[in-house]
Each structure stands twice: as structure tokens, then as C-alpha cells.
Amino acid sequence: MAEPKTLSTTAAGPAAPNEVVPPSATGGLTQATIVKKTAPKTAYKPADVSPQRRVQRSFAVRLWSVRHSRALEWFYARFADAFLKLHPLWKGIGYARVEAPVKFVEKRVKGFMFDCRMCGQCVLSSTGMSCPMNCPKQLRNGPCGGVRANGNCEVEPDMPCVWVKAWEGSRHMVHGDRILDVQKPVDQSLRETSAWLRVTALAAAEKEAAKAS
Numbered sequence: 662m663a664e665p666k667t668l669s670t671t672a673a674g675p676a677a678p679n680e681v682v683p684p685s686a687t688g689g690l691t692q693a694t695i696v697k698k699t700a701p702k703t704a705y706k707p708a709d710v711s712p713q714r715r716v717q718r719s720f721a722v723r724l725w726s727v728r729h730s731r732a733l734e735w736f737y738a739r740f741a742d743a744f745l746k747l748h749p750l751w752k753g754i755g756y757a758r759v760e761a762p763v764k765f766v767e768k769r770v771k772g773f774m775f776d777c778r779m780c781g782q783c784v785l786s787s788t789g790m791s792c793p794m795n796c797p798k799q800l801r802n803g804p805c806g807g808v809r810a811n812g813n814c815e816v817e818p819d820m821p822c823v824w825v826k827a828w829e830g831s832r833h834m835v836h837g838d839r840i841l842d843v844q845k846p847v848d849q850s851l852r853e854t855s856a857w858l859r860v861t862a863l864a865a866a867e868k869e870a871a872k873a874s
């Protein structure tokens with residue numbers, strides 16, 4: 662259940678700063694409604710109601726990916742193995758040099774399939790193939806308290822909550838219980854970098870360390 666909002670205006674008049682006013686005291690008005698109502702009227706009105714509707718196509722593909730999470734999990738495991746086998750090649754050319762072309766491909770492929778935002782620390786394998794960066798609050802460890810009764814997002818009413826979808830997707834996966842792992846906060850300095858190369862270099866380093874010990 663969402664917490665009561667802090668409003669600057671109530672039906673009875675201005676509220677004291679930081680005073681918590683329950684929605685019932687404002688005739689059901691939320692802060693978002695007040696902001697919308699007081700916004701200046703201009704000639705341009707977007708054709709659809711929400712940003713998510715406006716990108717409906719990628720939204721539909723994203724949901725397809727969640728429905729096929731098991732097949733994608735299988736495919737990704739093989740893809741990661743193949744990428745790891747190519748580690749000597751990446752190392753020979755230089756990870757820094759291959760970054761641009763790999764990132765170019767990664768961004769387009771994952772952008773199309775998952776609506777990827779290139780956070781650089783991919784957790785799709787732990788989140789039922791539902792990218793948590795599509796959550797308007799970008800929560801990485803489960804949903805907020807505002808999920809609607811129909812399973813949609815409180816911020817984007819047309820969009821199914823990415824965490825509801827993550828749970829559904831995870832139930833189809835072999836390693837679906839990874840959804841219970843606690844994720845670290847996003848390291849913003851890794852935005853727009855390749856998660857594929859990062860995971861490969863890390864796996865290669867672990868393999869070399871295991872061999873040396």
C-alpha cells in the first residue's frame with residue numbers, strides 16, 4: 662500500500678510544510694493530479710496517455726522475453742560460454758578496443774529484447790529476464806509498495822510492474838531462485854558500458870585464479 666502523500670494544498674486550504682495529509686482529506690486528489698491540473702495549457706498534447714504506451718512495441722517485446730525466460734536463460738548460458746572462449750581474442754585485441762563494437766551490438770540487441778538501459782551491471786539472469794531498470798524507481802531488489810491490484814505500476818498505470826513480471830519469469834527458469842539474491846546498488850559510473858565484456862573478463866580472471874591456486 663502506498664504511503665500517504667505530503668501535499669502543499671488541501672481542500673481546506675494550504676497545509677503546513679511537511680504535514681502529511683491523507684488523500685481522503687483532499688477529496689482524493691494526489692500530488693500528481695494537482696501538478697497535472699496546474700500545468701500550463703499549450704498547443705501540444707502527446708497523442709497517448711503515458712510514455713510506456715508511446716513505446717508500446719518495445720514494451721510488447723519485453724513481455725515476450727519474460728514469457729520465454731527459460732529459453733533465453735539456456736541461450737544466454739551458451740552465449741556467455743562462447744564469449745568466454747573468445748577471451749584470448751578479446752585480450753589480444755585489447756578489451757578497450759573491442760568495447761565500442763561490442764557495446765554497439767549489446768545495446769541494440771538488449772534494447773530491442775529487454776528495453777535495456779545499459780546500466781552495465783546486468784541482472785537479467787536473476788530477474789526472470791525482466792530488466793529492473795525499466796522500473797520508474799529503478800528498484801533492484803523487488804517492487805515498491807505501490808503495485809496496483811491488477812499488477813501494474815503505480816507510476817505508469819499502463820505498464821505491468823517489472824517486478825511482478827520478474828517473479829513470473831523467474832518461475833520458468835532453471836536458476837529462477839536467484840531472484841532471492843540481494844543485488845548491490847547500481848554503480849552509476851558503469852552506465853553505458855558493456856556488461857557482456859565485464860562478465861567475460863571477470864569469469865576469465867576467476868578461471869585463471871582457480872588454475873593458479
Ligand code: SF4
Pocket residue numbers: 771775776777778779780781782783784785792793794856
Ligand atoms: S539490468 Fe542493466 S544491462 Fe541488464 S538489461 Fe537492464 S539496464 Fe540493461
